[in-house]
Every structure is written in C-alpha cells, then in structure tokens.
Amino acid sequence: MAKILVVEDDYNIGFVILQILESEHYVVDVMRKGVEAQAAARPGAYDLVILDWTLPDIQGVDICRSVRSSGAQFPILMLSARGTVAEKAMGLDAGADDYLVKPFDPVELLARVRALLRRPAAVVSDAVLEARDVKVDTVTRRVTRNGQEIQLRPKEYALLELLMRHPNQSFTADALLFRLWQCDAATSVDTVRTHVKRLREKLGDTDDTPLIASFRGVGYKIVSMPGSESRENHEEAVP
DSSP, rough: OOEEEEESSHHHHHHHHHHHHTTTTOOOEOOOOOOHHHHHOOTOSSSSEEEEEEEEESOOHHHHHHHHHHHHHOOOOEEESSOHHHHHHHHHHHSSEEEEEESSSSHHHHHHHHHHHSSSOOOOOOOOEEEEEEEEEEETTTTEEETTEEEHHHHHHHHHHHHHHTOOOOOHHHHHHHHOOOOTSOOOOOHHHHHHHHHHHHHTTOSOOSSEEEETEEEEESSTTTTTTTTHHHHHHOO
16 A cells, blocks of 8 residues: 655645545645655655645745655656646656646546556555465455455555565564554554554464564564564564
8 A cells, every 4th residue: 555645735635635545545644834745755755745836835846856866766746737848847857757737637646646656666566465375456455365355444454465565574563653654643553563463363363373473673574484484583573
C-alpha cells in the first residue's frame, strides 16, 4: 500500500484529493504549508508526492527542486491552475514527473497516480505477492494461506502487503507506524504491535517457524524460508 503526501493550501481541494485517494486505500498525509512539506518529503518517506504549484510560503517548483537536490527519488505530480506549455515545462524541469492542470477529473487523477506508482522507483507493482504458502492478491486484496482465504481488516492487510513487498527486510514499529498511519493519527507503536499480533494470529503463525518474525532492536520482517532466522535472534524476539 502506497503512502502519498498531498501538498495543497486550499482546504476544500485538499479534502477532495484525500477522499479520492483514500477510496483507493492509499495512506495519505495532507499538508498546507510548503515549509512543512519540504521538511517531511525526505528520501524514502513517501511513495508519491502530489504538489500544488501555488502555496502561501514556498512555490511548489522551489519545493520540487529542493526535494530533488536532497536525493529523493519518489515521483512528484505537480498540480496547478497554470496550464501554458512554458509553465508545464518549468514544473517538469524543476523535477516533477507529471503535471495536472486544475480543475481535474478524479478519474484522471487516479490514473496519473497509478501510472506514477508503477514506475520502478516507486512501489513494486506485482499483482500477486507470495511468501511460502501465503498469497496476497493486491488487486482483489484477497489473502490466502494454503489455499484458505483469510479475512483481514484494512490495516492488517496493509501491514501484510508492506512486509511481503519487502521480504527479509526489517521494519521497526516506528517505521511501520509512519508508513501505514497518517502523521496526525492518534496512534503509537503499541498500536502497531497489536496489529502485528492479530495478523499473526489470523495467519496461524507459530513461534517455531514464523512467517512474520520479530527481533528486539531490529523490527519485523517476512521470513521467506522457514528456519532462516537465527536461533540467537529468535530468542531475542519482541514479545
């Protein structure tokens, strides 16, 4: 599940974009000030940024240049009421990957978002993710283990999908909290631990050969091959 930053100073437009994106199950942060967005859009923080050109403090093209100079590679979709060829060229030259003129159609916005997220630098776009006997269909959001369907709540599904997109890569509870919950959500790392525990229970995970392993000081990860986690690490597993 992709996490998207929307930078839009108009409250109504920002809210509409939020509703459109959340209807497709994206995790969305909305910011209205350029300074705040510039600080938040660090490398690896988001899978996509939707950036308004005209902001009250910093122009979107300046934020775009700053973000690119920091080394961030996530796609940037520039939004603007400015639709001349010269202005589009300026936005793209500043580092934007695409340009959409306001007012826009929600269908076109989502199509642009999906196209940008399919690029290699963004989220891996495999339709079906597999780890051992667990399959996740990212189109239908259907999860099965040994062919048996497992019903997951939205955040449980998002957690499993994220981990399965990055097998054998560890995520701390703080990292999962940032990736899967909005920045202003009233949540904590305890919320993450609770969701992991419930997910493991629904998957029928065992401590002997865990699919989702947890290691103190390291975090959580999908273990693609049973037994590949070391005994030393397993003994230090997070409760």
